[in-house]
Amino acid sequence: MxxxxxxxxxxxxxxxxxxxxxxxxxxxxxxxxxxxxxxxxxxxxxxxxxxxxxxxxxxxxxxxxxxxxxxxxxxxxxxxxxxxxxxxxxxxxxxxxxxxxxxxxxxxxxxxxxxxxxxxxxxxxxxxxxxxxxxxxxxxxxxxxPGCQRRFARRMIAEARRRGLELRAGIEVEWVVALAGPPAEPPVYPTHGPAYGFHRLTDLSDYLRDLLSALDRQGLAVLQLHPEYATGQFEVSIAAEDPLGAADSTVLVRQTVRAVGVRHGLRTSFAPAVEPDGVGNGGHLHLSLWRDGRNLGQGGPGPHGLTTEAESFLAGVLAELPALLALGAPSPASYLRLVPQRWAGAYQCWGRENREAALRLIPGPPDEGPGSANAELKCFDAAANPYLLIGGVLAVGLTGIAARRALPAEVLDEPSEHPGPAIPRLPATLATALAEYRTSTLLREALGDPLYEAVSAVRQAELDLFAEHTPEELVAATRWRY
Structure with missing residues (x-):
């Protein structure tokens, strides 16, 4: 906030x-x-x-x-x-x-x-x-x-409140910095320190200090800032807020990251793929469901302390993830990121602290307090409209509660090596995700026809736009657009 x-x-x-x-x-x-x-x-x-x-x-x-x-x-x-x-x-x-x-x-x-x-x-x-x-x-x-994405998020928040429920949310912001240059040029990185390494904080300490200062002066409560896996990549996490506030803050954080970078001679990419074979920038959504001041993600009879309502909410989201990808992984380039064994959440499954599952359950330290338990949706990326994403997740989660859904069996290991029945992959292309979206009467009803069909039209047009592009050409065309 x-x-x-x-x-x-x-x-x-x-x-x-x-x-x-x-x-x-x-x-x-x-x-x-x-x-x-x-x-x-x-x-x-x-x-x-x-x-x-x-x-x-x-x-x-x-x-x-x-x-x-x-x-x-x-x-x-x-x-x-x-x-x-x-x-x-x-x-x-x-x-x-x-x-x-x-x-x-x-x-x-x-x-x-x-x-x-x-x-x-x-x-x-x-x-x-x-x-x-x-x-x-x-x-x-x-x-x-009827096409306003922010008003759509408002409607879904109001529907949750009508049922006595409150969602608290936060979207992780990942980005890659490069030296300023013409848009057609590939990135020239200002640091080549190792993943998560102190090198990067040293190389760009003035930039990152100014970023923390700017975020703080704007009242954004930073939880952590750290180097990420890819070259030149960083991540910042902001304290959980109401859903609309979380979406607004995501816009403000990204604008601030870009503005601070400009003042340091850097350009910023939030694109889902910055290098064709890289891990890309995620936009993981953290969320917790509350009623009457109580976090429904702990103290319940369900898996790892989930209450029945929280389990049904998450089960509704998990079941609808293939269609939700059209909102949360909206670019053809998103699917260069959404691949197995990169902790991108490419499998339609859940697990306690399982970073390869699309839905990671985070019970939190037992004595940290009621705000620690939350769930992370890892399959979404930074090309997503945060208002569409949060509104869509609320819509399918509330339907899960109404239908009293239960979570499937937990996946305790690497999904690609699961010894039991094969774990389903999420769509590996935007075309497949769009096909799922087009069959989702749930999302059509929640979004309303004008917004639902405008989203569909944009996804199809971008599929057509990039149909003949190689991965290298696709990345070059989208790298500096987000």
């Missing part, structure tokens, strides 16, 4: 209470507009006094790219009240900025209003003179745009 402009003097970065729907959104349209304008007027005055000149408002498209509109700080009040124009065709943009179409969304006609969420308005520590807020996309009449 980041420090917002309205509450910087009293903010507790370790407060993990779920973010409520903004009060303005619960009012009639005209009153909501007036409430947003009044709040923005106060925030703009404070920002201006602190030297901020512009406010970036972001959304994430179905290809997984963060798109933005920016306004001068003096226009924040108007933007909060009326939004900023943003065409609906962005829902069918591809990773290379070409455009496809779908049955409900596409073409040059129409407009939306991108409305900043002032509850997450944050001064950007690595970009002096700038602030940021995530945006919700509404129609010109002020109603919900």
């Amino acid at each position: 980041s420090t917002t402009i309205a509450d910087q003097d009293s903010y507790d970065p370790f407060d993990q209470a779920p973010a409520e729907e903004p009060v303005a959104e619960q009012l009639p349209a005209a009153d909501a507009r007036a409430a947003r304008a009044a709040r923005a007027r106060v925030a703009a005055a404070r920002l201006g006094a602190e030297g901020v000149e512009g406010v970036v408002v972001s959304w994430v498209d179905n290809a997984g790219l963060t798109r933005v509109k920016a306004v001068p700080v003096r226009r924040l009040e108007h933007a909060a009240a009326w939004g900023v124009g943003a065409a609906p065709c962005f829902d069918v943009f591809l990773v290379d900025d070409s455009i496809t179409t779908s049955r409900h969304i596409g073409g040059p006609v129409g407009d939306l209003r991108l409305v900043p969420d002032l509850g997450r308005l944050t001064r950007l520590a690595a970009q002096p003179g700038w602030a940021w807020a995530p945006g919700d996309r509404l129609t010109q009449e002020g109603t919900e745009h």
Whole structure:
């Protein structure tokens, strides 16, 4: 949860209470507009006094790219009240900025209003003179745009709360840094230290120190920062938040990583594959299910202390993972990463602390407290739209609870060498994942036809776009896009 402009003097970065729907959104349209304008007027005055000149408002498209509109700080009040124009065709943009179409969304006609969420308005520590807020996309009449991924996540969170459930989540952010250069050039790494080695922290200590400082000044509670397996690769983990906050924080963390890198002469790749035969960048989702302040991942009768509800939630997610990959591993390049024996979660199975399983159960140290138990979904990567990912996981998990699903037998060893029945692989190509997605009535109902079909259209168009590419060409085409 980041420090917002309205509450910087009293903010507790370790407060993990779920973010409520903004009060303005619960009012009639005209009153909501007036409430947003009044709040923005106060925030703009404070920002201006602190030297901020512009406010970036972001959304994430179905290809997984963060798109933005920016306004001068003096226009924040108007933007909060009326939004900023943003065409609906962005829902069918591809990773290379070409455009496809779908049955409900596409073409040059129409407009939306991108409305900043002032509850997450944050001064950007690595970009002096700038602030940021995530945006919700509404129609010109002020109603919900059915293709808005952030509003989809909101709906699923609201459905969980209606059932008395709360999800706490965090997305690990992995990236690779290289020396700045032309986009067509392959990466030239600023460090060649060993995986997880102290060498890398030494080689890039100024960069990483500035990154920690920037994240902290933005109110993001860093749990750990470390070198990862691949050359030039790092990972940062942020404290668990409410699901919408976790998705917003993922956007902010990535923007901060990139901005700090620019100031150090580095370029950043969050692409799922940076080298054709490398391990790539994951976007692992950690989650825990709560009811009435109790973590349902411990103290129950199920495997390793899971309550019945938590087990059914995870069983619902595990069963739907092949279709969920169309949201969480959305690029053809994702499947260069999602291969066995790289701890990418390529098998549709679960296990306690099993890093090769798609679903890793983490009971946590027994005396660490109620927040330690969680589950990690390892098969997702950094090309995913975090709002689609979190909304989709909530949708299938809640259905698992309703159906009282149970987890299959636990896999205690390397899945590829399992002595019993063969453990099913998750889809090995985007085409296979897309076929699973297209048969998922569950995801269609949760997303709604316009968003569901726009996602399908983008996935198919990117499959067609890269159909003749070799792995090397695919990596080169996508390496610096994410």
